[in-house]
Amino acid sequence: MKALSVIFILLLSFNGYATTKVTASVSQNPVAVGQAFTLEIMADDTLAASEFDSSVLLRQKFVVGSTSTSRQHTSINGESSTQTRWTTTLLVREEGNYLIPSFNIGGQNTTPIQLKAKVIAAIEPSKDQVRMEVSLDNAEVYIGQPVTYTAKIWVANSLDQANIIAPSMLGAKIEKLGDDKQDLEVIDGKRYRTLTRHWLLTPEKAGEFEVRGPRLSGLANDINRRARPVDIAAQTLSLEVKAPPASFPGTWLPSNDLLLYEEIQPLQSDYQQGQAFTRIINLTIAGITEEQLPEIAIDYGEDFRVYPEAYQDRTIVKDGIVFAQRSLNVALIPVNEGELTLPGWSLPWWDLAKDQQASADIAPRTITVVAAPVNQQLQTLSSNQNIAPEVIEKPSTSIWTWFFALAWLLTMALLVWVIKRKKVAITAEAELEQSEYTTALDDDYWAQFSAACKSGHMHQAEQALGKWVAKQELNSSFASLHKEISTANWASEVKEDFDLVAFFQQCQALKKQHQNKKEQGEAALSSLNP
Incomplete structure (x- = not known):
């Protein structure tokens, strides 16, 4: 009987744990190709944001946007409940059938969702009065010279579920710059809501490039409040990237x-x-x-x-x-x-x-x-030591007078010797600290150079090697090697055959050879100064 009671209690505990309900839903089905929609996962429990992993959707050929997590706590007639909600923006590029798989949230699985994507004719921007213009603040730049890319959007009525995909360019780093600017404008008597967004585009290679414009999608309402998908692709702009002048010394710095x-x-x-x-x-x-x-x-x-x-x-x-x-x-x-x-x-x-x-x-x-106060005392004592004491012969001078005078002179001499040793120790300590700091800095730069070569980052390897070489007293061989990797980095075309690992091994061998020569020289000097 006792065993049955224990089993009954365990079953009740298990049922209490399994009461967490998890559901998955989409904002629309079917969806429009190229049109953003949302996936919502909801659990009636307090769960961590990491319980939901949106990366599995990438394998289902979805374009996955950002995910937001929210929690809501309610209490009605003394009964409390808590909900955790995950909301993710999704988009599909091609027409067809898609599957949103089951997610395991808090030990429970959601029901898979069969999704259909259709091609729906988008509203012409001129009819819907939604338009986007883009511009570059400079069409001709040097390598490493950032250029500001600006997109401005005009919306006459409203644009829901708006999504902007950033511009793209080969051989460049692109990042969002600052916050969006929203405003109101009146054009030909009609009011528009505007949004201006900036990106910072930093080219890393020389040549002629095309900057593909951003893409805007959303649901726009016309004057009859009918919602239709809008998909606008901005025009492609040209950008010329020039290589740094060959005569420029040091690390390239345009501004x-x-x-x-x-x-x-x-x-x-x-x-x-x-x-x-x-x-x-x-x-x-x-x-x-x-x-x-x-x-x-x-x-x-x-x-x-x-x-x-x-x-x-x-x-x-x-x-x-x-x-x-x-x-x-x-x-x-x-x-x-x-x-x-x-x-x-x-x-x-x-x-x-x-x-x-x-x-x-x-x-x-x-x-x-x-001079510091202790050094001033040292100078005073030293000068006093060099002045011969004035001796006045008096018939009554006793032996004790001479004894105390001699003891005073010995004490002063001992004090001078102690102060001089302390000064030498302080100077030696300062030199040792400076040497240790310089050695640590050199080792750090070489470690950065080694790591960059092993991971295949040519720009980082060039910068780290340049910093290390600047701290050394080396022959022209290292300068030639640094020039070699610098030339490969800033070439107008990428050198696919440049082997960073082999380059590092060459530098390592040259460094070891230089170190051996230095140690031999120090040993020779040591033998000359026993």
């Missing part, structure tokens, strides 16, 4: 405007040895994205201990123009005293407005570093 300046905090007439201050370098470049911002690498030599912070990067859009900004904060501690120089920095770039090479520069700055 319409560039601003480079520095700040010193705190700004003082002189600084104390060992006292930290901050140098801030700010760089703003018009018309590029954060990924194209250049490295800011400055060698401060042995006069300073250098502690750079991570870059602070951001992208802003102002008056339809994209600006990429980079700020670098570097904490500097003077190691030596006297007149020290903060090195300048020069950044070559291509002025698109003048179509010529330009340079942005930070001039070297000289600062005065005074």
Whole structure:
């Protein structure tokens, strides 16, 4: 009897768990070819958004849009209920029969849906008064020079379930720029609702290209409130992409405007040895994205201990123009005293407005570093040691006077020796920290170069190798290798036969050969200086 009771309780628990109901439905069936519709999955339980996976619809030849998840909690006459709802936008390209498969949600399966797609004549935009115009802000650009692609849509009445497919172009990166702008316009006495959307198109290869326009679909209502599908494809535009000039030095950087300046905090007439201050370098470049911002690498030599912070990067859009900004904060501690120089920095770039090479520069700055208090004491003690004590012969001078004088001199000499050793230790520590930081940075650049070669990313490999080479004292062999990959990257036609793995192995062998020579040289110097 007890066993039957346990089984009965388990059955009740199982039935309670299995009460979750899951349903699937579509906004319309049949659907129009090229017309967006929605799939809705609803469960009467609180479930995670990850329970629904829309990727399986791709295998059924659906164009899958974004998925939104919502939850609703209601309480009626003391009875509470919760619903989780997933809504996905779908579209089919060809006429025929389609299957929306069963989904397992919360342990329950939805019922499959047989869907039929028909070709329905779309309303002529002129009749429905829906139209779209597109434009490029520049039809001739350089590699890496972003161009703004704009689409503007006019709707006279209403457009439901609107869907815009982005423009496309081979050999270019395309991303949505900023937020859409909605407005009202009156044309020939008739009011229109307008929507303006921008994309940022960054070409990565040289040549003549076609930019396929965006596609707009939706359900438009005419003056009789009859809903008919609208499918508008914008015109194809031409874009000429030029290769960078062969004479341009360094990493290619095209822009319409560039601003480079520095700040010193705190700004003082002189600084104390060992006292930290901050140098801030700010760089703003018009018309590029954060990924194209250049490295800011400055060698401060042995006069300073250098502690750079991570870059602070951001992208802003102002008056339809994209600006990429980079700020670098570097904490500097003077190691030596006297007149020290903060090195300048020069950044070559291509002025698109003048179509010529330009340079942005930070001039070297000289600062005065005074001795720290402990060093001032050291100088005083050293000068006192060099002055012979004045001895006044007095008949009454006792042996104890000479004893205390000698003890004082020995104490002062010991104090001078301790302070000098401390200064040497601080300098050695600073040199060790700078060496470790430089070594770590070099290893990081080489690791980035290795990873880029193994993953087949030529542009990233070129940039990482260039940063690593800039930090080394190497022969012209590495410069030739860097020029080789740079030429392959910016060629007007893609070099399919360029083997990145073999290229990395060649660089690795040359690096090892250079390291062996360096170690042999150090060993020879070590034998000469026992």
